[in-house]
Amino acid sequence: MRFRLTPREDSYYDMFADSANNLVTGARLLVELISDGGNREGIAEKMRACEHAGDEFTHAIMRRLNESFITPFDREDIYRLASSLDDVMDFMEAAADLVVLYKIDELPGEVVDQVEVLERAAELTAEAMPRLRGMKNLSEYWIEINRLENQGDQVYRRLLAELFGGEYDALTVLKLKEVVDQLEAAADAFEKVANTVESIAVKES
Template identity: 75%
Template sequence: MRLRLTPRDDSYYEMFADSANNLVIGARLLAELIGDGGDRDAIGEKMRACEHAGDERTHAIMRRLNGRSATPFDREDIYKLASSLDDVMDAMDAAVDLIGLYRLERLPKGIIDQVEVLERAAELTAEAMPRLRTMKDLARYWIEINQLENQADQIYRRLLAHLFDGGYDALTVMKLKDVVEELEAAADAFEHVANTVETIAVKKS
């Protein structure tokens, strides 16, 4: 039998893993929406449910954090990790929302590339969160996320140039730019998650 000396702290790991798993679901819904053009309303509703579930998880982490019981990492790092995971979801949800709100039918190919990067980043993040418990094997996670973010940046810049290349009227450019910027914000937020994991790992080392 293994004695748990700090049973209450353990659940932080589970809450972070949960939050990240929820991002995998969100990223897949996003891919579905911009992919073969499934039922947009149904996907939009699932995304909203996904975002609410994410909110619940974030609040649960914050509540526990305010409860002042012992924490496995510095409180400020737990706060940052939870906030950044939440930021990813908010940005992906906003992108889905805007695509519906603006009734965007034809999306430029580059947006599919953006979303593929987000899907991969979500999977890597979900795989990494449980490793916070042992602190093993995390470096390759944050290195890969940084590479993905660089890739996302390239795609984003190409998309911006493409939007202004004369193929779209000004109002359409404004709409697409809003969507593209939310997706870029999601990629940035994945990097913030990885940076915080790196900070936590460095402090523990």
């Protein structure tokens, strides 16, 4: 039997992993919502539950942070990491909600590409969180997220050019753009998560 001297410390890693795994669930719900016109309200409902779960994970981290004297890395970095993981979820949930709220029947095809970028970013983030414990093999993670975010940017700009290309009326442009903007904000928030991880890793090295 192995005694652990700092049992409470460790669980930050578990909490970050919970929060990131929840993003994988959310991103997959988005893929489902976009690809399948079937039961949008049902999916948006699940997304809402997913976002509430995310709030719980975030609050648990913040509570722990406020109660701890000793933290495994800088308090400000823990705060930033938890906040930006939470931001990703908020943007994804908002996108799903707006699709239902605005009764959007059809989304431009590139939105599928946008959502696939989010799904991949969520998986990479979830795989990286446990590696924070040993600070190992993290650089491949943040390099790949930065690459994905650039790819997402290009998809986003193609989408804007299409939206404003004259095919859609102004009201439809307005609705679609808001959905697309939330998805783009989610991709940016994944990059912020990766930047924070990079910052933590550099300090520890």
